[in-house]
Amino acid sequence: MMKFLPSVLRSIRENAQPALRTFAAIAVLVMLAYPLALLGIGQLAFPGQSNGSVMMCNGKAVGSTLIGQNVTSPMLFHPRPSNESASGVDPHIRPEAAYAQIPRINSTTDIDARFIRLLVEKNLDANRASNAGVLAPDYVNVNELNLDLIQRFPEKYPGFCA
Amino acid sequence: MIEEASQFVLVIVWALILAYFLGGYLTRLITGRPRMFETFLSRIERPVFRIMGIDPTRSMTWKEYLFALLSMNALVGVFSFVVLLAQGVLPLNPTGVPGTSPDLAFHTATSFATNTDLQHYAGEASLSLFSQLSLMVPMFIAPGTAIAAGIAFIRALPTSTGKIGNFYADLTRVVLTILLPVSIVVAILLNSQGVPQTLNGLLTTGSFEGASQTIPIGPVASWESIKMFGQNGGGFFGANSAHPFENPNGFTNLLEVIFLLAVPLAFPIAYGKVLGRGRGLAFLAVILVSFFLLFGFALLGGGAPIGQETRFQGFGSLLFQQSSIGANTGATNALLESLSHRATTSLFVLMFIQAVPGGAGAGFMTLVIYAILTLFLVGLIVGKTPEFIGIKISPRQVRLAVITFLVHPVLILIPTAIAFVYGHVQGILGTPTTPFGYTQALYEFTSAAANNGSDFLGTLANTPFWNIATGLVMVLGRYVPIGLMLAIAGEFSTQGARGTPEPIRTDGLPFTVTLFGLTFLLSALAFLPFLVIGPFVR
Numbered sequence: 001m002m003k004f005l006p007s008v009l010r011s012i013r014e015n016a017q018p019a020l021r022t023f024a025a026i027a028v029l030v031m032l033a034y035p036l037a038l039l040g041i042g043q044l045a046f047p048g049q050s051n052g053s054v055m056m057c058n059g060k061a062v063g064s065t066l067i068g069q070n071v072t073s074p075m076l077f078h079p080r081p082s083n084e085s086a087s088g089v090d091p092h093i094r095p096e097a098a099y100a101q102i103p104r105i106n107s108t109t110d111i112d113a114r115f116i117r118l119l120v121e122k123n124l125d126a127n128r129a130s131n132a133g134v135l136a137p138d139y140v141n142v143n144e145l146n147l148d149l150i151q152r153f154p155e156k157y158p159g160f161c162a
Numbered sequence: 163m164i165e166e167a168s169q170f171v172l173v174i175v176w177a178l179i180l181a182y183f184l185g186g187y188l189t190r191l192i193t194g195r196p197r198m199f200e201t202f203l204s205r206i207e208r209p210v211f212r213i214m215g216i217d218p219t220r221s222m223t224w225k226e227y228l229f230a231l232l233s234m235n236a237l238v239g240v241f242s243f244v245v246l247l248a249q250g251v252l253p254l255n256p257t258g259v260p261g262t263s264p265d266l267a268f269h270t271a272t273s274f275a276t277n278t279d280l281q282h283y284a285g286e287a288s289l290s291l292f293s294q295l296s297l298m299v300p301m302f303i304a305p306g307t308a309i310a311a312g313i314a315f316i317r318a319l320p321t322s323t324g325k326i327g328n329f330y331a332d333l334t335r336v337v338l339t340i341l342l343p344v345s346i347v348v349a350i351l352l353n354s355q356g357v358p359q360t361l362n363g364l365l366t367t368g369s370f371e372g373a374s375q376t377i378p379i380g381p382v383a384s385w386e387s388i389k390m391f392g393q394n395g396g397g398f399f400g401a402n403s404a405h406p407f408e409n410p411n412g413f414t415n416l417l418e419v420i421f422l423l424a425v426p427l428a429f430p431i432a433y434g435k436v437l438g439r440g441r442g443l444a445f446l447a448v449i450l451v452s453f454f455l456l457f458g459f460a461l462l463g464g465g466a467p468i469g470q471e472t473r474f475q476g477f478g479s480l481l482f483q484q485s486s487i488g489a490n491t492g493a494t495n496a497l498l499e500s501l502s503h504r505a506t507t508s509l510f511v512l513m514f515i516q517a518v519p520g521g522a523g524a525g526f527m528t529l530v531i532y533a534i535l536t537l538f539l540v541g542l543i544v545g546k547t548p549e550f551i552g553i554k555i556s557p558r559q560v561r562l563a564v565i566t567f568l569v570h571p572v573l574i575l576i577p578t579a580i581a582f583v584y585g586h587v588q589g590i591l592g593t594p595t596t597p598f599g600y601t602q603a604l605y606e607f608t609s610a611a612a613n614n615g616s617d618f619l620g621t622l623a624n625t626p627f628w629n630i631a632t633g634l635v636m637v638l639g640r641y642v643p644i645g646l647m648l649a650i651a652g653e654f655s656t657q658g659a660r661g662t663p664e665p666i667r668t669d670g671l672p673f674t675v676t677l678f679g680l681t682f683l684l685s686a687l688a689f690l691p692f693l694v695i696g697p698f699v700r
Contacts, residue, residue, distance in 0.1 A: 011226070015233040021214040022330045023237045023303075026337055030302040031295045034342060035359075035384040038349050042359035042383060045350075050359045052379045052407070054367060061367040066356055066406035067377050069369045076370060085471050086404035086496045092472040127411070127473075130355075134168040136412020137475045146370055162372045 055147050057161035058154070065143050067091065075108045075157065076149065077101050077142045091143040095124055098140040109156045111149070119148050166477045173416055173481065174450075177423035184340070184424055185431025188309075191335055192317045192436055203339060210334060218331035223324055224652025227314055228645055230329035231307055235275055235641070238300050242271035245296040246289075255290035256363030257378075262288060269629035274300035276640035277308060277394060277521060279492055279615035280606075280632060282624040284400025286378035291363050294380060294398060298388065305392030305522055306336045309425065311644055312523025315530070316433050318651035319551055322658025326651060340425075341392055348387035348421055356410035359383040382407050390422040393521040395492030395615040403482065403495040404471050415478055415495060419485045426489045426519035429526035437551050437659070440669025445529055448678045452518035456508040457484045463502025470496040480505060483616075488512045490521035492615025498605075499618065506601065506697040513612040514685040516570065521613060527647040529681075533668060534563040534650070536680045540666055549664035553657045559650050566646040571688040573611040573635050578604050578692075586627045590619065597699035604696050606632060611639035 042050035053065040063069050068079040068091035077098060082088040098120045106113040123140050150157045190197040197203055211218050222230065245252065246267035250260040262270065266282060273280045274297050285294060310332035318326040353359050358379050365377040378399065385398045386408055395402075403409040409418060430449065434442015457480075465476045474482065479496035486493045487509045498506070512518065517528035534550060538560050541548035548555045581587050587603040588595060602618040609617050610632040619628070667673055 011229045012233070015230050018214060018216050018330050019230065019233040019237055022216065022334060023234060023241070023299075025210060025214055026303060026306075026334070027241070027299045030337070030342070030388075031298045034346070035295055035298065035381045038346065038353070038359050038384045039361060039381065041350060042353045046353050046359075049353055049356045050383075051362070052358050052360070052365045052377060053356050054365070057370070063367050063369050063375055064365065064377055066410055067375075069371075069375065070373075071370060073371060080472065084468050086469055086494075086500070087399075087401035087406060087471060089401070090404075090406050090471050090473065094472055131412035134165045135172075135416055136473050136478060137165065139472045150370065159372070160370055161368070 055143060057147055057150055060161050062147070062161050063143065065091070065141065068142065071142070071146065073160075074104055076146045076160075077105070077140075079142045091141050092139040093142055095120070095138050095140055098142075098145070105149075109149075109153065111153055111156060116149075119145060119152075123148070169412075169416060169477065169481060173419050173423070173485070176420045177427055180420065180424035181427035181431055184428035185435065187340065188313060188428055188432035189435040191332065192313050192432060197339075207335065207338065210338065211331065214330065214334065216328065216330045216334070218328050218334075221323070221325035221327055222329060224314075224318065224326055224648045224655065227311075227326055227329045228648045231311060231644070232641060234303065234329070234333065235307060238303050239271045239275040242274055242296060242300055243267050245293055246270055249290040249293045252290065252292045254292035254295070254361070254363075257290070259288060259290050263626075263629075265626040265629035265633075266624055269633045271300075272633040272636050273615070274394070274396065275304055276613050276636045277304035277392070277490075277524075278610060278613040278636045278640070279389075279394045279396030280610055280617055280636065281396050281400070281615070282619075282621060282629060284621060285397060286399050291361065291380055294385065297396070298384070301385075301388045301392055301394045301396075302337050302341055303333070305388075305394065305425070306333045306341060308521055308523035308644075309336045309340070310523070311648060312429055312526050313432075315523075315527050315647060315651045316429075316436055318655035319437060320659050321655050324652070324656045326648075326655050341388065344421070345384070345387040345391050348391055348417065349383040351417060352386050352414055353383040355414045356407070357383040357386055357414065358407055379407065386418070387421070389493060390418045390491065391424070393422055393426065393489050393491040395486060395490075397493070400620065403486075403493045404497075406473075409495055411473060412478060415474055415482060418493070419482055422489050422491045422493070423485055423519065425522035426525050429519075429523060430529075433526065438669060441551070444669050444674045444677065445526075445533075447674045448529070448681065449517070449519045451678060452515070452681070453484075453488055456488070456511055456518075457481075460484055460502070460505035460508040463504030465502055465505065466500050469500030483509065484512070487614060487616055489519055490516065490525060490612055490614045492609060492617075494616050498616065503697050503699075506605075507693060509616070510605070510608060510689070510693060510697060511682075511685065513608045513614050514570070514689045515681055516612050517681070524613070524644070528566075528643070531563045531566050531647065531650075532681045532684070533677055534559060535567060535684065536673075536677050537664075537666055537668070538563075539680065540676060544666070546665040548666065550654075550668060551659040552662040552664060553654055553659045556653060559653055562646050562650050566643050566650075567684065569642050569646075570611055570639070573639050574604070574607045574689075575692065577607045577631055577635055581607075581627070581631065584627075586625070586631075590622045590625065590628070597696055601696040604692060607635055610635040613640050
């Protein structure tokens, strides 16, 4: 131990300078320069995505496309119960789960069931395209679907997006 | 079927393509031969080295290298610890969170410094933006450390000078020319798909039905790319890669998997380029075959849709989990509870072995340990002196390799037993203890010892016992093996391997099959009884 200690102290003395300086240089680079550069790129090139993919509905911000909302109205599509997924906030459901809700929306809004089905399929196709067909299973984004419904049929959805 | 097959093939092929190029680059760092754009790169590096006061040509012995590595990592740990304690009074704290408890700060600081990223908190609830940005420092330096150690390890094999390179120069070059540029590209790709990059901490909006929502947000893209590419695995959000802001669609899901596999797979390639292609291929084959078999075994178990994200479902979740835990990243895109007992077993085996492929650098060195043990055992059986890359393996090296191997079960099993005896498992999971409760506790220490970071317990384990116990296990599980492996490398570094064929060759099919078999056998001997009473029952 007595023999060991001086050499350890010498090593600490030798390493203090280069370790501190290397640490400081890397720290400035990765905790300031790196995220700020990406902030600049993101805010210029992808402002929508960078700020949370906010949905605009009748001029109002009504949440993020990517974050599920607790929808209670029978006139809108409902997401999965939040404790059934891993994140608890995903707005995605399987196509079958969307089709199953069409009769309810049809009966409460009087929108043609075949048309609602078309909207579901349109959303399904858009998701398939953004996943190049094979990178993910089929799913529907409930937020996008509801936004589509409310914007297409403002007279059926008074008081929504208020 | 076509969907699943395409996802699997895309991941493996792209990961191998990236690994091929990264392996070529690592080879240049190992040998010091001119890199692509050498003039440009050294023009950037020179002023950086001058600021740091480092002479990159001053090569270190293995002890000096290890000491420099430990000094740097200690600084990183202390830095994160202080920031977490003081975040209440530091800037960029939009939600006004207070400093964390000292034990959680210790746990989180050690967790990120050791490349584990086990989290006993949810980032959106407990950390300020300043803390999240500060964790970028360990998220670059921790993988940089392991990659540097891996580089020095391979560099030590052919040399006879006793010097294995300059740690500060290796770390700086790895961060500056590998981790940073690739992370920037991956972050931009993720950003384009919906991963946010903003300095606002909360997004306040209305809703369809007129309610108001506050959604946590932040500089997620810059976090996410190094989280995967550096095998960190800690989530910006508590939900990790299941959160739509961390992993919005099938494209980002595969992108994250491909990039987390890239550097770990690059190491056997670099090794092959330095010491003979056949040797590299043997290691790569062991990694890929083990990985495929364990994935197949996990697939047989199926899975439950509860706890999985609809946009990934069974296959996308399992592929992510298997790759992330195999590469000791530990990121998850589904709840581990949703996995079948076979899939859970497969994840355990990956963390027991730690080398198929394991984290960048660390996984490769662990595989060399298995190779040394294999050569020693086979040497005993056939009566030949064990040699590795044409150098006789000394009794001391065998002893060090055995200790390296044994550190892992000791760090997992003893703390798990202590946690049960003193009621700390029962304290958070209740009584009576079920096989599933036991599985969760065993998993926690396995993940900590392997520097993996995936877990069942999450914020439940935010108690002084769990924070300090797993914190210590992470520190020992990281630096003891790295120290022992550098000691083994140090001995090789004085002998100058010529890379000539050994009495028991370390390339070709016989060695590949034996190494594969013994890797599984040794892990099974150490751990099988503990799996039988846990995940097997579930």
